[in-house]
Amino acid sequence: MEGNPPKTGKYALNYGLILGALSVAFSIMLFIQDAHTTRSPANQIISIVLMAGVILWGIYSFRKDNGGYLKLGEALKLGAGIALISGIVAIVYTLVLVNVLDPEFPTKIAELQRITDQESGVMSAEQIQQRYDGTINYFWFTYPFILIFSIIVGLILGLVGGLIFKKAKPSY
Secondary structure (H helix, E strand, C coil): CCCCCCCHHHHHHHHHHHHHHHHHHHHHHHHHCCCCCCCCHHHHHHHHHHHHHHHHHHHHHHHHHCCCCECHHHHHHHHHHHHHHHHHHHHHHHHHHHHHHCCCHHHHHHHHHHHHHHHHCCCCHHHHHHHHHHHHHCHHHHHHHHHHHHHHHHHHHHHHHHHHHCECCCCC
């Protein structure tokens, strides 16, 4: 594969769209079961395993198509790129969820937080109300958080994948 090495951008786009589609399918499944507001550790674990699997799959496919060679920098680019594309897809889905499918989603999240805060007994009633209002009024902050968190996790998974699959071309 001396002539044209594959481009990381193409792989990031393709596998990012695959990860985004799988994540949206999982989210729709949770929505249909009315479990989209729960904070189940199982749901979070499934999402992270899904992300890790697709990113590692993308890195491995790139290495295979690159004649068996992979640089650590390429793996980092792939991890961050796949995560960026899937994060954009997640933001679009969240916008549809909040504005079309479940307009009460921010209120439901704030109410669940209120119940958790009340049960903990650590915060005063005024602090709990401030947090409730802040969750509803500043829900838009969720969108950049999704993107930033996705890219950070993608970089970490890219590093892990790069260390696992790394194989440099011999220099003669």
